[in-house]
Each structure stands twice: as structure tokens, then as C-alpha cells.
Amino acid sequence: MNEFAKELKAENADWVSEVKEALGETTITVPREAIVEVCASLKTNHGFDMLADLCGADRGPEEDPRFEVNYHLFSTKHHSRLRLKVILSEDDPHVNTVSGVWKTANWHERETYDLVGVIFDNHPDLRRILLPSDFDGHALRKDYPLRGYEPYSLT
Amino acid sequence: MGLENNIWESLPDVITVKLDAVINWARKSSIWPATFGLACCAIEMMNSVSARNDLSRFGAETFRASPRQADVMIVSGRVSRKMAPVLRRIYDQMPEPKWVISMGACATSGGVFDNYAIVQGVDKIVPVDIYIPGCPPRPEMLVHAITMLQEKIMSESVKDRKDTFEEESRHSVVPGTLPVTEGTALEREIEEEVAQNKAPRPYTVPSKHERRRSS
Amino acid sequence: MGLENITEEVEFLDQPLESQMTLSMGPQHPSTHGVLRLDLRLDGELIVKAVPDIGYLHTGMEKLFEYKKYQQGIVITDRMDYLNPLGNNLAYVMAAEKLLELEIPERAQVIRVLMCELQRIASHMVWLGTHCLDIGAMSVFFFCFKEREKILNMIESASGGRLTPSYFRIGGLMMDLPAGFENRVRQFLDNFLDAMNTFETLVTGNTIWQARTKEIGIISGEDAIDYGLTGPCLRGSGVDVDLRRDNPYTGYETYDYDVCVEHDCDVWARFKVRMRECYESHKIVRQALDRLKPGPIKADAPKVVLPDRDDMRKHMDSLIHHFLIVAEGFNVPPGEVYHAIEASKGELGVYMKSNGGPKPERVHFRGPSFVNLQALPVMSEGEMVADVVAIIGSLDIVLGEIDR
Structure with missing residues (x-):
């Protein structure tokens, strides 16, 4: 098992619900209540000072739980990478923001909210970022049609 | 408004026919494009003014940042739904006479991006004079398009643009709003004709994808 | 803040x-x-x-990936960061290769490095030209585009496309380098240092340029990491991170080059990092040229990689594989990867998730420009309006990548 996963589990057993290693990458599934604490701990104690990427994914409307949010952590000190995963159900797609831990999470979370529709609680400025504010629906959901609901017209 | 109206109202046809050639020559020799770089094609547009292709040989190198000083809008790249109202407003801000070149597959028909975010062809928003195929077109193709536009300008008459003034003044946009939609008498006539399937809708030719979808 | x-x-x-x-x-x-x-x-x-x-160029690419087969997605990546299309190709292709666990032959790896470094120079040329144009030095633009045009011609001779090459394929390359390509690159490299000299004379030593860039747009190293800056923007703030060295891919660990770090944290520092990177890329291209040995350019995976034309005419199974790959695509084992490369603007990451079918379930691009732009408010607050233009230029953003 990855050393960071081990240390994390030793720190608090509730923080790690699953560890998966595949293709040279480690994925730690974290319960959504603990994500901010886990991130803060990884940042301060384990040197993961950069959030390289944050992205949401939709598994499809028939799946339950439906959404997942992936946090790709990177350390500028020891150059290792780690993926945290939070799994969310369709009825309650809420997770706490990590923009307090890394400021870069701000736009990533706005993008995830815009395209996937995951709501980040306590986010300082949760608005649409890529699509116009009157856009209907969340484009990256599997049940959103590729061409949208209607062709574009100015009027 | 403008030279055309004065000539049209005060001078008889014979003289305007003679003037056409002079005015058109002056217009075609210094087409100033508006900087309207959107995506990949914008880089090729920049390339067309650079040392190798040198668009200034055709009098079109002065890219103006302000649409008020521009004659031709080169829509270089994909137009997203968020950008479409902006594009229309910039077109409205350009003074007559004005032309539009739709550069590249995305601006012309949506290109490979047949999806929710991209307007399937800029001709749904503004009237287009020249279409350039390619993804992206080479700078030489843009140079060719400019020369084609010059030919088109030479074949125009100042009389042809009489109607567009009416339209332009109607479309002048209040900041923060979309173009007005109610329409002049001329446009209502066209609307009726369109409704009775007598004439194709002007400036809103359905794109390839849309036609396929509706059929 | x-x-x-x-x-x-x-x-x-x-x-x-x-x-x-x-x-x-x-x-x-x-x-x-x-x-x-x-x-x-x-x-x-x-x-x-x-x-x-942002969002005025939102193209819905990530949605489109889910509707395209893996090999069709390469074409879309070209249009993302259109100044560095080969870097995008590489990131996408390598993520798919990681899922498929393919071994790429040596020659293909060297050509990938060679092309990517050429593209990095081309990208930096556009950056330098437009950055100077923004600040008011117009003639540099023409010189830069002259150099870039040479690189584009080389890329075109190899791939057939100037701006959108789609040269890398999952499992190797589209085709081998054309005859005489190495000589053209060598000729370009010989003249490139002279061109760099021109730029140094025109720009670096220019006192107006220095006055416009020094102590403008300051962001500290800690802030830069916190805001997730990568690439030259991060190295301009004194943080020594380069994914080519730290998370090596396509054999970058075997090349000899320096990671350029500057400690001034301002526009000037980011300018110097990029200028020095041009020299480093020049070095890498030379080494890659020396390593070019004849050999295969495609991985030995007939179910994934398109066969050669000659094979198709002679062997029935090649023809069948070709038909199947083109018509139905290939299945990729389920799993998820995040692969990051050092593109010309920073860390270009691809998150790819497969559900076992011929189309990806989710592809997410972590565009370096998207993250770098987020630091613009911090850099520009307290500065003059005219400096914002300089700061945007120093971030080297591409909207195609930000909005995707």
C-alpha cells in the first residue's frame, strides 16, 4: 500500500474508505465529510502543497452513487502524485470546498459545478464559469444531449 | 446617413453609376479588418500579416481594435453561444459599408464541434460575404479571400446598400441587450414569405447539420 | 486577495x-x-x-470526447491549445497508452521529444511576438513569426498540418519522418541561435522593455504554488519544478538540459525563463537528432495500432485489424489515469477514465492556462492599467485551452 495512504489511515481510520493502486497511481477514496480535513492534513503534514487538478465525473443516470470528484494532488517537494476521490449520490451532490486549503481549487470547483453540477458548500463564489449564467442544465452529465436542447438563435 | 444616401437622394442614376467605380476602388484598396481573433484561425490570421504572407500588399494590413474604424470582420474561429451576442454587437458597431469573412470550418458550419456550446455557423448571427474552408485555413487562403472580397466590392453599387441603412439603424443595440427583433416593413414581408415557404430566410441559412437533423 | x-x-x-x-x-x-x-x-x-x-470560447470538448472513439479524440486535442498542439496530442495519447499499457518503440519516443521541443520553441515564439506587440514593440512580432514559420513548415512536412498536426497516435506516430527532415532541422538549429541573438538585442537589453517588465506583476513562490501556477510562471517565482525532470516521460530523464529558474517573481523573470527555455529546447532537439536511429515507429499491438499500408496489401489479418480499428475502434481496459506533461505553458494534465468500451467515459484536461489565469487578480492588483497587458502577456494564456 502507498505510504501516504498508510500514514493517513494511521492518522484517522475514518478518513480512508478505500485504497486502490492501479497503473502506477494511487487512488484513495475519502468520505465526503472528511475531505477538507484530509486535504489539510496532506498539505501540512505530507508536503502535498499543490492541487494539480480537480474534476468531477458523471457515471451515468442509472448508477448510484452517480457522481465522483477527483482531486489530483502534487508535491513540489517530493514530486509524487496522489488521487483523492469523493463519491456523491444524485440526490445530495454536496461536498465541502477545499478552496480554503488551496486557492487554486476555486476555479476548478466552479468549473465542476458548471459542467457536472456538483455543489461545493461554503465556496466563496460558486457561479457558472464557462457557460452563460442563463444556461439550462449541466453539460457534462450523461443525460444532457450532446447538441443541447435546441439549436442556437439570437432571438 | 453617409455618402450613399446623399448621392442616392440628390443625384440621378447616371452619375452614381459613374461614381460607383471610384468609390468601390477606394473602398477595396484599403479594407481595414477588425481584430476579431477567436481561436486557432486567429493565429493563421496573424500569420497572414506577418513577413511571409504580407497582407498589406492588398491594403488590408491595418487591423483595427475598434469596430468603429473597421470595414471587414474576419470571424476567425468557433463562435460559442456566450460569444454570439458579443459578435453581433461588434458587427452592429461597425459602420457601413461592412463585410464579413467567415474564416475556417468552425465559423462556417461549426466544424468538428457539433455540440451544445458552438453556434453552427456564424451566418446565423451576421450576414457573411466570403466563406473560407479549412481547419484552419492557410494564410494564403485568407489572402485569397481578401482578393475575392475586393472583386465583390468592385461589383457592388452604392445603390445596393440603401436598404441596409434602415436595417442597421433598427439593429443599433442598446448596451446590454440583444438586437431588436420586431422588424421593418421589408423584413415583415420577408417573414411572411418565409412563413409561406416562398423565399429562404435571409442570413439564417440552416447549416448542414441542422438540415440533417430536421429532415 | x-x-x-x-x-x-x-x-x-x-x-x-x-x-x-x-x-x-x-x-x-x-x-x-x-x-x-x-x-x-x-x-x-x-x-x-x-x-x-472566461467562457467566451467554450467549445464543449470534454463532452465531445465522450462521443468520439479514442483515436478520434486526438483531432480535438489539436484545437485546445492551438499554439502547442503536439503537446496536447502527447498528453492525450500518453494517457490512453497508460490505460492500454503499451510499450512505445525508441524511435517514436525520440521523434516525440524532437517534435514537442520544436513545438515548444514555436509556442514561445508566438508568446514573445505577442507579448512584445502588447507592450509596444512591433518589429519583434515579425521576426518571431518568421522563425515560427520555419518550424511550422517542418511540422507540416512531417504531419501534413501546419497548426493542427495530429501527428502522434495511440501506440506511436502517424508516419515516419520524411526524407531530408533531419537536415532541415539541423539547418534551422544552426540559424536559430542567430535569431535568438536578434531577440536578445531587440528586447532583453532594451531599457524600455526592462522598465515595463521589472517589478510588475509580482507573485511570491508560496502564492504561486497555492494558486497552482505551473511551467514558466512557477519557475519565474523561484520554484524549481519541471515535470520533464521530476515526473519524466518519453525518456526526458536521459537528455541533458537545465531547468530554468528565476527568482525575481515578476514579468521580467517569467520573460527570462521563457527566453532561456528556448535555448534549452534547442539543446534537447540537437540531442534528439543525434539519437535518431532507424527502427519501428509503432508499438507492437495490432489490435490498437493501424497497420502499415504495405502490410494491408499483403496480409489478410492486417486488413481485418485495420477495418476493425477504423470501424469499431478498440476496447480500452477499465480504469482511470491522470497523466501530466510539461507543455510550453505548464502542467498539461489529462484525466482519462475508461469503462472498457471504445469510447472514453470521461476525459478532463487540466489546462495550464486555466489555472495560471486564476492568479491574474493577485498579480495585477495595485498595478497600472497598462501593466495588466504586460501581465497577461507574461502568463502566456491561450483561451482555447482555458475554455475548452
Whole structure:
């Protein structure tokens, strides 16, 4: 098992619900209540000072739980990478923001909210970022049609 | 408004026919494009003014940042739904006479991006004079398009643009709003004709994808 | 600092502060490198607050990936960061290769490095040209595009496309390098240092340039990491991170080059990092040229990699494989990967998730410009309006990648 996963589990057993290693990458599934604490701990104690990427994914409307949010952590000190995963159900797609831990999470979370529709609680400025504010629906959901609901017209 | 109206109202046809050639020559020799770089094609547009292709040989190198000083809008790249109202407003801000070149597959028909975010062809928003195929077109193709536009300008008459003034003044946009939609008498006539399937809708030719979808 | 609470923003607008005004810069503005829009709150000429507004080029690429087969997605990546299309190809292709666990032959790896470094030079040429154009030095633009044109011609001779090459394929390359390619690159490399000299004379030693860039747009190393800056922007703040060295891919660990780090944290530092990177890329290209040995350019995976034309005419199974790959695609084992490369603008990451079918379930691109732009408010607050243009230029953003 990855050393960071081990240390994390030793720190608090509730923080790690699953560890998966595949293709040279480690994925730690974290319960959504603990994500901010886990991130803060990884940042301060384990040197993961950069959030390289944050992205949401939709598994499809028939799946339950439906959404997942992936946090790709990177350390500028020891150059290792780690993926945290939070799994969310369709009825309650809420997770706490990590923009307090890394400021870069701000736009990533706005993008995830815009395209996937995951709501980040306590986010300082949760608005649409890529699509116009009157856009209907969340484009990256599997049940959103590729061409949208209607062709574009100015009027 | 403008030279055309004065000539049209005060001078008889014979003289305007003679003037056409002079005015058109002056217009075609210094087409100033508006900087309207959107995506990949914008880089090729920049390339067309650079040392190798040198668009200034055709009098079109002065890219103006302000649409008020521009004659031709080169829509270089994909137009997203968020950008479409902006594009229309910039077109409205350009003074007559004005032309539009739709550069590249995305601006012309949506290109490979047949999806929710991209307007399937800029001709749904503004009237287009020249279409350039390619993804992206080479700078030489843009140079060719400019020369084609010059030919088109030479074949125009100042009389042809009489109607567009009416339209332009109607479309002048209040900041923060979309173009007005109610329409002049001329446009209502066209609307009726369109409704009775007598004439194709002007400036809103359905794109390839849309036609396929509706059929 | 940074983007504050939206309610605060609304309150801010409601207050009729006499000395402050709001300036909307863009989306059609010559110095925003595309369709970026900035809301600037100004106190005289000083910037109180800058709020970037993006999305004017949102193309729905990530949605489109889910509807395209793996090999069809390469074409879309070209249009993302259109100044560095080969870097995008590489990131996408390598993520898919990681899922498929393919071994790429040596020659293909070397050609990938060679092409990517050439593309990096081309990308930096556009950056230098437009950065100078924004600040007011017009002639540099023409010199830069002259050099870039040479690189584009080489890329075109190899791949057939100037701006959108789609040269890398899952499992190797589209085709081998054309005859005489190495000589053309060598010729270019011989003349390139002279061109760099021109730029150094025109720009680096120019006192006006230094006055416009020094101590402008400052961001500290800690802030840079916190905001997730990568690439030259991060190295300009004194943080020594380069994914080519730290998370090596395609054999970058075997090349000899320096990672350029500057400690001034301002526009000038980022400028110097990029200028030095051009020399380093020049070095890498030379080494890659020396390593070019004849050999296969495609991985030995007939179910994934398209067969050669000759094979198809002679062998029945090649023909069948070709038909199946083109018509139905290939299945990729389920799993998820995040692969990051050092593109010309920073860390270009691809998150790819497969559900076992011929189309990806989710592809997410972590565009370096998207993250770098987020630091613009921090850099520009307290500066003059004219400096914002310099700061945007130093971030080297591409809107195609930001909005995707």
C-alpha cells in the first residue's frame, strides 16, 4: 500500500474508505465529510502543497452513487502524485470546498459545478464559469444531449 | 446617413453609376479588418500579416481594435453561444459599408464541434460575404479571400446598400441587450414569405447539420 | 486577495464611490490574447480589483470526447491549445497508452521529444511576438513569426498540418519522418541561435522593455504554488519544478538540459525563463537528432495500432485489424489515469477514465492556462492599467485551452 495512504489511515481510520493502486497511481477514496480535513492534513503534514487538478465525473443516470470528484494532488517537494476521490449520490451532490486549503481549487470547483453540477458548500463564489449564467442544465452529465436542447438563435 | 444616401437622394442614376467605380476602388484598396481573433484561425490570421504572407500588399494590413474604424470582420474561429451576442454587437458597431469573412470550418458550419456550446455557423448571427474552408485555413487562403472580397466590392453599387441603412439603424443595440427583433416593413414581408415557404430566410441559412437533423 | 465573496461584490457595485470606475476589458480586445474579458475596478489608473470572466470560447470538448472513439479524440486535442498542439496530442495519447499499457518503440519516443521541443520553441515564439506587440514593440512580432514559420513548415512536412498536426497516435506516430527532415532541422538549429541573438538585442537589453517588465506583476513562490501556477510562471517565482525532470516521460530523464529558474517573481523573470527555455529546447532537439536511429515507429499491438499500408496489401489479418480499428475502434481496459506533461505553458494534465468500451467515459484536461489565469487578480492588483497587458502577456494564456 502507498505510504501516504498508510500514514493517513494511521492518522484517522475514518478518513480512508478505500485504497486502490492501479497503473502506477494511487487512488484513495475519502468520505465526503472528511475531505477538507484530509486535504489539510496532506498539505501540512505530507508536503502535498499543490492541487494539480480537480474534476468531477458523471457515471451515468442509472448508477448510484452517480457522481465522483477527483482531486489530483502534487508535491513540489517530493514530486509524487496522489488521487483523492469523493463519491456523491444524485440526490445530495454536496461536498465541502477545499478552496480554503488551496486557492487554486476555486476555479476548478466552479468549473465542476458548471459542467457536472456538483455543489461545493461554503465556496466563496460558486457561479457558472464557462457557460452563460442563463444556461439550462449541466453539460457534462450523461443525460444532457450532446447538441443541447435546441439549436442556437439570437432571438 | 453617409455618402450613399446623399448621392442616392440628390443625384440621378447616371452619375452614381459613374461614381460607383471610384468609390468601390477606394473602398477595396484599403479594407481595414477588425481584430476579431477567436481561436486557432486567429493565429493563421496573424500569420497572414506577418513577413511571409504580407497582407498589406492588398491594403488590408491595418487591423483595427475598434469596430468603429473597421470595414471587414474576419470571424476567425468557433463562435460559442456566450460569444454570439458579443459578435453581433461588434458587427452592429461597425459602420457601413461592412463585410464579413467567415474564416475556417468552425465559423462556417461549426466544424468538428457539433455540440451544445458552438453556434453552427456564424451566418446565423451576421450576414457573411466570403466563406473560407479549412481547419484552419492557410494564410494564403485568407489572402485569397481578401482578393475575392475586393472583386465583390468592385461589383457592388452604392445603390445596393440603401436598404441596409434602415436595417442597421433598427439593429443599433442598446448596451446590454440583444438586437431588436420586431422588424421593418421589408423584413415583415420577408417573414411572411418565409412563413409561406416562398423565399429562404435571409442570413439564417440552416447549416448542414441542422438540415440533417430536421429532415 | 483574489476573488472574494459574490455578495461583497454586489455591495461594492452598489456603493457610488466617486473616485472608482469599472472598466470592462474584452472580450474583443487586441491584448487579451483571444476572448478573455476582464472586469477592472479602477481608482484613477490603479487597479483596485480585477475579475477575469472566461467562457467566451467554450467549445464543449470534454463532452465531445465522450462521443468520439479514442483515436478520434486526438483531432480535438489539436484545437485546445492551438499554439502547442503536439503537446496536447502527447498528453492525450500518453494517457490512453497508460490505460492500454503499451510499450512505445525508441524511435517514436525520440521523434516525440524532437517534435514537442520544436513545438515548444514555436509556442514561445508566438508568446514573445505577442507579448512584445502588447507592450509596444512591433518589429519583434515579425521576426518571431518568421522563425515560427520555419518550424511550422517542418511540422507540416512531417504531419501534413501546419497548426493542427495530429501527428502522434495511440501506440506511436502517424508516419515516419520524411526524407531530408533531419537536415532541415539541423539547418534551422544552426540559424536559430542567430535569431535568438536578434531577440536578445531587440528586447532583453532594451531599457524600455526592462522598465515595463521589472517589478510588475509580482507573485511570491508560496502564492504561486497555492494558486497552482505551473511551467514558466512557477519557475519565474523561484520554484524549481519541471515535470520533464521530476515526473519524466518519453525518456526526458536521459537528455541533458537545465531547468530554468528565476527568482525575481515578476514579468521580467517569467520573460527570462521563457527566453532561456528556448535555448534549452534547442539543446534537447540537437540531442534528439543525434539519437535518431532507424527502427519501428509503432508499438507492437495490432489490435490498437493501424497497420502499415504495405502490410494491408499483403496480409489478410492486417486488413481485418485495420477495418476493425477504423470501424469499431478498440476496447480500452477499465480504469482511470491522470497523466501530466510539461507543455510550453505548464502542467498539461489529462484525466482519462475508461469503462472498457471504445469510447472514453470521461476525459478532463487540466489546462495550464486555466489555472495560471486564476492568479491574474493577485498579480495585477495595485498595478497600472497598462501593466495588466504586460501581465497577461507574461502568463502566456491561450483561451482555447482555458475554455475548452
